[in-house]
Amino acid sequence: MADSLLPGSLAEDVEDLKAQIRALTAQVKSLTQPVGPDTEETTSDAPAPDEPDDDWQFPPFILLLDSPEHEGExxxxxxxxxxxxxxGYLAEASADARWCHRWTDHPVAIARLHALWLSWQELTDPATCGYTGPSVWHRDHYDPCMRELRASSGPFQGCTKGEHQIAHRMPSLVPSAWTLSYMGLGAALSKP
Structure with missing residues (x-):
């Protein structure tokens, strides 16, 4: 596996991107600040490119989380x-549009669906994206994600009737993957 695909390298890439964003934010702020005879040029508000910005947080990508944050996410x-x-979105599973009711057993599906959910949270909030967010979410996030997940070569490729032990049903009738995957955890939490 290439180093760029390892979680450690991913974390380093995220840190590099954060530093670049801080530097660009400072540059934009300095360029858009009014400067004239009646205004003072101040740059003390902008963080230095190498100075950490404690207010900025990156999304909690599920593959980078440890317990108990991972379980909560x-x-x-x-x-x-x-x-x-x-x-709301999935039709009955077929050879051309696969789905596994035990999708939590597929790490690639968890990663893709988590990324899809993060984008959903941002793009369905008019305060952050205006009113075109849902359209952008469908076009740029939902459609590509579902094409990859439900493709015959996707993570559910072995999850159709006759090819896999898991019986598939219409998605509206799919039993809770959380209950199936974490019955022991749910039973333990419900005991006094």
């Missing part, structure tokens, strides 16, 4: 996938 993802995505 997965639980929230499962609620969104099963409460919004499956009943």
């Amino acid at each position: 997965l639980r929230a993802l499962v609620e969104w996938v099963e409460g919004v995505l499956v009943p």
Whole structure:
């Protein structure tokens, strides 16, 4: 596996991107600040390019999280996938559009669906994206993600009737993947 695909390298790339964003933010701020005889040129508000900006946070990408943050993020993802995505968007699984009701057993599906969910959170909030956000989400995030996930060569390629042990059903009838994957955890949490 190439170094650029390893989680450590990914974390370094994220840190590099954060530094670049801070530098660009400072540059934009200095270029858009009014300068004239009646105004003072101040740059003390802008963080230095190498100075960490404590207010900025990157999205909690699920593959980079450790327990218990990972479990909390997965639980929230499962609620969104099963409460919004499956009943509202997915049709019956077929050879051309596969789906696995045990999608939490597929790490690639978790990663892609988590990225899709992060974009959903941002692009369905008019305060951050205006009113075109949902259209952008469908075009730039949902459609490509579903093409990759549901393709015959995607992570669910072995998950159709006759090829896999898991019986597939219409997505609206899919049992909770959270319950199936974490029955032991759910039972342990429900005990007094």
